Each structure stands twice: as structure tokens, then as C-alpha cells.
Amino acid sequence: MVKEIQFQVTPEQAVDSVFLSSRIKNDLGIKTDDFTFQWKKRSIDARKAAIKINCTFDVFIGEPLPVFDAEFNPGNVSESPEVAIVGAGPAGIYAALRCLELGLKPVVFERGKDVRSRRRDLAKLNKEMIVNPESNYCFGEGGAGTYSDGKLYTRSKKRGDVLRALKWFVHFGAEYDILVDAHPHIGTNKLPHIIVAMREEIIKWGGEVHFETRVTDFILENGSVTGVELNYKEQRHFENVILATGHSARDVFELLHQKGIAIEAKPFALGVRIEHTQDVIDTIQYHGRKNDEFLPPSSYSLVTQVDGRGVYSFCMCPGGIIAPCATAEGEVVTNGWSPSKRNNPYSNSGIVVAVYPEDFENSKDPFVCLDFQKEIEQKCWEAAGKTQRVPAQRMEDFVNEKQSKDFPRSSYQPGIVSVDLHTVLPPFIAKRLQQAFKDFGRKMNGYLTNDAVLHAPESRTSSPVQVPRNPETLEHVSVAGLYPCAEGAGYAGGIISAAIDGMKCADAIAAKYAGLKNN
Template identity: 60%
Template sequence: MQRELSFQVSPQVAANSEALKLFVAKKDGLAFSDIRHVEILKRSIDARQKNVKINLKVLVFVNEDFQEQKIELPEYKNVTNSEEVIIIGAGPAGLFAALRCIELGKRPIVIERGKDVRARRRDLKKLNIEHVVNEDSNYCFGEGGAGTYSDGKLYTRSKKRGDVKRILELLVGFGATSEILVEAHPHIGTNKLPAIIQDITKTIIEHGGEVLFNSRVVDILVKDQEISGVKLLDGQTISAKKVILATGHSARDIFTLLDRKNIKIEAKPFALGVRVEHPQSLIDRIQYHTDDRGEYLPPSSYSLVKQVNGRGVYSFCMCPGGIIAPCATSPGEIVTNGWSPSKRDQATANSGIVVEVRPEDFKKYGNSPLAAMYFQQEVEQTAWAAGGKTQTAPAQRVVDFSNGKTSSDLPVTSYKPGITSVELGSVLPDFIYKSLQKGFIEFGKSMKGYFTNEAVVHATESRTSSPVRIPRDPESLEHIQIKGLYPCGEGAGYAGGIVSAAIDGEKCAEKAVLALG
């Protein structure tokens, strides 16, 4: 017999299978010996009270043996001789689109401007140590896209958009821990995700697909308002009737190309701000109400949102036990992001703290569909100049930031290129700066201890989402003008993270294959 139960337990009980069986036996009036197994289906933390509890949803096996169900990958077909679908970008949207094409019997050609995972690491080292930005190989571009080296968080609110469980199970099939099927806020970790991405790429190639690294698309070929293929930087032309455009949110050259070719795109509001870093021990004390979280609780996270001056100010991509990384995609700009290893065992916690950017904020660029992108770019370039024209980020202690005071010194930061003290009112647009100044004070009222000079603000957090939307038909998912072009994922404005991008990639692949017949 199987029984599904939901309840709260202490962290110690949740972490010990025998203690959990004893709890279930007492709670449900069962004999301990009758309980063969307690399978955890869902787990989350409730830290609202002084004593932190773990919410569990479990399946209890009473006088019935438990057999673990191994996650199996789909039966991928050999598509070597099948009709081809071009996919631009090897991030989550592109890779999952490719897998779905193979599953449905079509041959994907994935074109990625960046390098494979191993070669990409050398460019990231140069970026961190030597401040050298490779425009094609960085934290945003390369095998796996931005997600590969930026945390691997899998939490999504996109459940209405598609099958989240399917994506998580595919990731488990490719090597992720099955814990991601259980946790309320699943996370793989930047140290684990590259191997999973490599296995996905290997599967695509083994089943007849193609993955072209170091291959930048410089033209999208259109004839009579229909896709005919793409042209690469080396002059090579690849023909196909269907192109899935899965570039990610930082492919400014592609956005510019579309605008130049009069392929309709639209300026899209996004959010921009800073990345703030606290000692992880401080966040743990605030959230868990204790000086020592102990061995059973993970490093604590937070999620904050306030209305300030009529705008939303909120935390974004919070990384417990994590590191701040330089994520510029061109020389002459400063962009920050955060990531965590699987154990989230670094000494600091960081999060983007961002402010809503609206159409009226980038009106100085006129009616250009690239207006939001130009606004984003200008702030990043201003930060670069203020930091000394290297990847050194301009920074300020949090209380000093809200008081408009240049910090006399700065704490040690996880941001490897380093930071320099700058009054950030000279870097950020005035409405962003003033909203953040008050926002940090308001955050401190909700999280006592958050508003402290132990924390340091890094400029800028600017790649929260794409600054453009590429419009598509809601039914066919094709571009509203160009038949056979499928704008997809974060770069097109239809996703906001690994899982939602993967879901959108699958959807676009299904529509493209269906249209091919």
C-alpha cells in the first residue's frame, strides 16, 4: 500500500531516513516495521518562525517494497539523412530544440559562435585574470550558453508555458542529481552543469545532428519572405527551410542584423541595477534566526521586492554561497552576474538588485527597436570608464551607497577582476540610482541586518533579460513576417532562465518539424 502525506519536520528529521520513518509511523499510527520506505516527493524550507521547519510531501510504502524508478532518456532516432533544421545558439533553448528535433526525426544543425566547454574555460580565465574580453567566448557565449557558467538554477514560474517536469527529468537523464525533481528551488551548480551540457551535445552528434562551434552567423538569408538559410563569418552558407533563432539575451549583433534587414523586432522593457554581496553567514543569521545554521540547513537565500518611487525594485538571480562573475560580451563594458557551485559553499552570498526600466526611460534613442539595447549598453560603458577602463568594477558599500557617500575602503569581494571605490550616482541613471538608494533601506526593514556596510554593491547588473522582443505568431511560433523563422528563448523575449528556455526550445522545434511534415 502507498500513502501520500504532507507535513513539517525539523531539518534533522528531514535529513535522516530512519528518523523520518519513525516520524511518519507516529504521525499516521503505523507500525515502524511496516514502513518499507519513505520517498520524498517535494521539499522546501519554511523559515518564517524562529525554529526553521522543512515542508515535505512524501509517498509512504506500507508493507510494500519500493523500487526506484530510473529516469530514462527518450529513444532518439538516427537522423543523419533527415531533413535539416538550423538552430542558432547552443544555450538551453537551442540544445533542447535540437534534442526534440532528433526525437521527432529531423536533423538539427546547431550553430554556436562560441567555443566548447573546455576551450571556453581558458577564455573565462583570461577574462577574470587578464581582463581580456573575447566577444565570441565568454560567460554568455559558448557551449551551453549563459547557463553553463552562471549557476544552473532551475526554479521557474513558467509552468503554464509547458512541462517543467519533462525538462528536469531530461536533465537527470543526462547526469543531474535526482534531487532537482524534489527541491522547491532546484539547482545544479556551475561545477556540475558543464558535464551535463557536454553529454547533451554528444547525444546530438551521435544521433546524426551537427554542432558547429566557433561559427558566428552574420546573415539570415530570406527569399520572398521565407527563410532559405544562414551565412557564417567564414563565408559558408548553410541552406534550410527552418531556422530556430535561440541566441540568448546578449546577441546584440543579431538584433542589429534583424533591424538592418527590416525584420521586425521591438524594444522591450527590462530591469537594470547592481549586484550586491553579503557575507553568507550574515544572510544565514537573518533568515534562520541563529548564529549557526548547523549541518542540516543549506546556505540561505532571499527574495525581496518593494515598490519605490512607483517602480519595482527587486532581487534577481540570488546566489547563496556564490561568486560574482564578469559577464561582459564586448570590450569597453562592465556586466556582472552571479553563480554558485553545487554545494553553495563559498563565503559570500550575492544577488542582482534591479529596477524596472520602462519605454519612457530610453526615449532619448527615439523610436528605434534597439533603443532599450542602446540604453543598456550606455550604462555598461559608463561603468567600465568609471572602473578604470578594465574589468575592475566600480563599487560602494551598501549604507554608503544609500547615503551618497564614496566608500573610504571596500571589503574583500568574490569578483575576481577586482573592485574600485566609486560613488555610483555618477555611473547609474538617476532614476535607477535613487530607486536603489531607497530600496536598500526598505529591504533592511524587511530583513533586519541586510542594510549594512558589510555588504558591497557592484555595478552593473544589466543582462536580466533581453532588451528586445522578436514578435512571433502565437500559434505557429513563426516570426510574424518571415516564414520558417522561429524566434526562441530568452533572446527573443519568450523565456527567463534555463528551464523556461528549454521549454520554449522544444515548442519551437515541434512547430518547425510539424511545418516540414
């Protein structure tokens, strides 16, 4: 017999298996000791000073715990029809894994290096401020998520099978807890091992993975894709190409436009990345409790409307670090990440303002938002001395339009430079951020403090370009066999939603093959 039970406990009780067993037995009225239980869902209720843990358990009476089933069933595809997958981020990897189940051979082309080799380029970026345009925090095996936090939650449950996507992560080495926690997180230190295991599985079953291999052209014939050209001038024939290049592959957008393949400007968001100490955030969120062994480092989610425009927190990283995420010389970009334990002393989050094509005169230009993004990143690069140091300002100083004389600290390794951020952010961004910080200070008493430091810019929140596709077939609206996918094409917003979209594109290709066979 299997039963589900829900109740609240204190943080201390939530880690006490003896207490939980007794509570479950009493609440369900179980007359025997022959039962087992496992977590199904876990979340924190910190709305009141008496913090509680919301618990949901599956209870197995008179039977053992079930064997974990990842719902992953690959087969050998070495002689199967080939599918080109451009990009080895979460969308590309999950598309490839799904192909193994569907009897399709994935051939993955990744412009960057394998996940372990990327580390050397990231070290150069952090320590020597040298940007490798092909291997950085955005490009390389695993994509941007591998070395920029690994948060696995998505706001939308309508995108697809979230649980299945999470189960695949567990199958390849993630902790079972990601299936339980309301805001699952793997951590930048653990993700590389999982990504390697996924790649090895793709190769084991007959797929291909090629690193430092950039797609430089799409070969088209009669309105269909027939292959790709690679950076070493080799051409390979494919009838189906999944375009999973991520939100920062600007050269791909330019290539599509040059080829006459339709792209569109898309709304995105831009602002700053703010850093507090984790103690400050814990004190606010946990009603004075900090450094509590029974509570994880706290997070926050903030949103407000300023002059009819949304301003909100983005990619909040408890116990995290701010990282340099430029993909080319002549620009600076910030993002945040956390290790699995989230045990760094700082907390950071993007605070961003929505940006729309209609904000600009040439709103129909497909590059209008991308050009704006580039402009801000270049202005910040110039203002901070034309290196990977970033412009920075204390929070209250920014609100009061006063340049900061000094700083308490920053986790941003290349370094920060005092700049009045009103000189690098346009007024429609800066003024809204000013008001938003006041609003957030009222929502979280202590949030608005001059001990918090703003780093600019937070600009790679999502793709500023959309690659339009048919909502039924998922193919490009004018190019058969080309499947715009995930964040880079404007159809996802994070690791899990990108992974699910990769799976959906693989499903669409398999459905097309099935239709051809039936005809």
C-alpha cells in the first residue's frame, strides 16, 4: 500500500528521520513498523518568524521503497538517420539523449571546448582578463549553465515534462534531492561530472560529439536545409538540424540573416548584478536567524512595476560568486553562480528592467535589441578601463546619484571600478532601477543598504533575438528541416526549459520520420 502525507515541521525536525518516522506513523494511524517513506516535495515557509518546512512524503506500507526509474531508454543508433545538433548546452545534450531513445543518431557540433578544458580558459578570463571567444562562460560543453550556477527550476510547468528532465540529471549523477526540493540546484562544482557522463552515453550508443567545431554555414536547397559547413570547411549532409546555440551566439544570428532565414527582435531584460553578504539576506529572510545549520542559505525573488515596466530579480545565487561572462573582447558582462553547498559569504542577483523592440525607433530591425545589448556592454567596458573589470557603485550611492568612493568587497575576481552607473545605463533603465531599489527596500527591510554593491551590466538574461518556428512542427517558418531551439531561438529560459525544448525538437523530427513511413 502506498500513501501520500503532507505536514509542516521545524527545520530541526525535518532532518530527524526518527522524528519523521514517528510523525508519519501517528498521522496515518499505521499499526505496524513495516513501512518505509521517502521525500516527495520539500520547501521552506519563512513567512513568519517560526520558520517551517513543508513536507510531502510517499509512504510504503508493507512494501520496500521503489527502485529509482529515470525513464531513460536508449538504443544503438550508429546506423540510424542522422540529426545535426548545433550546440552542446542543455538543449543540445538533451536533444541528443532523446534521439538515442527515438532511434535517431545525434551528431553534436560544439564551437567550444569540452567541459574540463573550459576551466583553463575560465581561469585566464578571471585572472588574466583574457577572453577566448570560443571558450568562456557561455560557449563550451554544457553551455552557459555548466559554469554559471546550475539552477534547475522553471517558472513555467507548461513547457513539458519537468520531472522527467530532472530524473535524467539524477540518472547521470545528480543528487536525488533535486527531485524533492522546490528550487533544485546542482552547483557549478558538480555539473561538469554530470555533463561528461551524458556525453559518454551519447557516444556509447552511437552518437557523435565534436568540440571546437563551429557551424559556419547552412546549406539550403529549395527551402530546406540539406547540410552544414564547419569551420574547417568540411560540409556534412543532414536533412534535419536542431539549432541550439544559446543566447550569446551572435554570429549565428548574423549568419541566419545573411542567408535570408527570418529572425526577429525579441524583448529581453537588462540591468545590474547586486551583491550583498549572505548574512544580510539570511537575516532578512529568516527573521534574524543566520548561519543556521538547519536552514540553507536563503534566496529571494523580487518584482515591482515602475512606470508601467517590470523590474525584477533574475538568477538569484545564494552563497554565490559574480563571474565575468563576456564572449568577445571589447565588452563586459556579469552573471552569477553558486557551488553545490552555496557556502560562499556573498549573495548575488541580477536586478533587471524589461526591454522591448518598441523602445527604439527602428523597432522592426531584427538586431535592434541585440545592438542595444552590445552598446551597453561596450560602454561598461570602456568606463571600467577597457579590461574585464566592471563598473560598480554602492546601492544607496546609485539611488542618490553619487559616485562611490570605496567598496566593502566584491566576489567579482577581475575587479571593479567606481563608476556612476547613470553614465553607462540609459535613463529608462537607471531611473526604474532607482525606484525599484526603494520598493525592494520596503519589501525586505535591510535590502536597501550602501553595503550592497551593484555590478554592471547584467545583460545576457535571455536572447534579444527570436528565430521564428512553426508551433506545430517546430521547424523554422520558412526553412524545412531547421529546428530553432531553446534559449538562443527564444523558446526557453533556463537549464530545464532548454532541456525540455531540446527533447521536444527531437520528438518533432521523429514524428516527421514516422509520418513519412506511414505515407
